[in-house]
Amino acid sequence: MSSVAPSERRPYKLVSREFHPDDSIIRVGSVEFGGPRVVVIAGPCAVESQTQLLQVASSVHEVGGLVLRGGAYKPRTSPYSFQGLGMEGLRILHQARQQLGLMVVTEAVDQESLQLVAEWADMVQIGARNMQNFSLLKAVGSTKKPVLLKRGVAATIDEWLMAAEYIAAHGNPHIVLCERGIRTYEGKTRNTLDLSAIPVVKQLSHLPIIVDPSHATGHWSWVAPMARAGIAAGADGLIVEVHPNPQEALSDGPQSLTLPHFRELIESLKAVAHAVGRQV
Ligand code: PEP
Numbered sequence: 001m002s003s004v005a006p007s008e009r010r011p012y013k014l015v016s017r018e019f020h021p022d023d024s025i026i027r028v029g030s031v032e033f034g035g036p037r038v039v040v041i042a043g044p045c046a047v048e049s050q051t052q053l054l055q056v057a058s059s060v061h062e063v064g065g066l067v068l069r070g071g072a073y074k075p076r077t078s079p080y081s082f083q084g085l086g087m088e089g090l091r092i093l094h095q096a097r098q099q100l101g102l103m104v105v106t107e108a109v110d111q112e113s114l115q116l117v118a119e120w121a122d123m124v125q126i127g128a129r130n131m132q133n134f135s136l137l138k139a140v141g142s143t144k145k146p147v148l149l150k151r152g153v154a155a156t157i158d159e160w161l162m163a164a165e166y167i168a169a170h171g172n173p174h175i176v177l178c179e180r181g182i183r184t185y186e187g188k189t190r191n192t193l194d195l196s197a198i199p200v201v202k203q204l205s206h207l208p209i210i211v212d213p214s215h216a217t218g219h220w221s222w223v224a225p226m227a228r229a230g231i232a233a234g235a236d237g238l239i240v241e242v243h244p245n246p247q248e249a250l251s252d253g254p255q256s257l258t259l260p261h262f263r264e265l266i267e268s269l270k271a272v273a274h275a276v277g278r279q280v
């Protein structure tokens with residue numbers, strides 16, 4: 001007789017630890033999520049121009065960051081806000097990739113942008129707002145590209161893992177989870193970073209999990225402490241928004257680090273990573 005009653009079995013299978021007891025390492029080019037090295041993904045919220053992106057990309061490269069982020073297709077709360085450069089943004093990201101040898105992650109917001117992102121980038125981001133867009137999850141499952149799956153603002157951990165299961169069930173096991181804060185009654189921060197999701201996900205799933213302290217806090221001065229807390233709690237990496245001039249940013253300026261603050265953050269992560277047996 002099985003020791004686990006059917007009702008107690010996890011609703012997800014492919015992404016569960018029961019199915020795959022060892023930690024999964026997800027490879028994006030030569031970058032490994034889930035290995036001993038903490039992966040730093042950094043870049044602007046949105047690609048605004050070639051100059052802006054290259055400036056940030058050089059700084060990411062300089063401090064040893066491995067992956068460049070930057071939205072070309074932006075899911076904005078207001079239809080009047082900057083919606084992203086689209087294809088031009090993908091070309092600018094690709095150029096930085098070629099020049100500096102960084103891997104690129106960028107968001108796909110629908111099936112049309114997914115096809116382009118899969119062709120031009122190394123990793124596809126599925127944003128919080130699309131975490132339960134099941135047709136998009138199925139489509140990203142068939143691309144076989146590594147996926148960065150952000151947690152929905154009001155999604156439980158089970159719902160989030162079920163979203164990952166959709167991608168895996170459609171043929172794509174290359175999934176990295178990202179805790180980016182959830183909506184709570186607290187209004188001082190943009191969201192509440194659910195640090196406990198890190199050990200919980202680690203127990204339930206073999207997939208790597210990273211933390212996004214930028215969207216979680218909404219304010220640049222709280223990004224570094226929560227980034228360090230995420231690494232201390234066992235996260236496999238970070239995704240951080242950086243802008244050469246946050247006051248002029250077309251998207252998420254208040255939570256973006258300046259280039260000097262970004263360098264300081266990376267420096268300060270080293271001791272924390274070391275304390276938990278990792279390196280940056
Ligand atoms: C982003 O990464 O810029 C973004 C829109 O993130 P999220 O989907 O977590 O809000």
Ligand code: MN
Pocket residue numbers: 045046215241251252
């Ligand atoms: Mn953003």
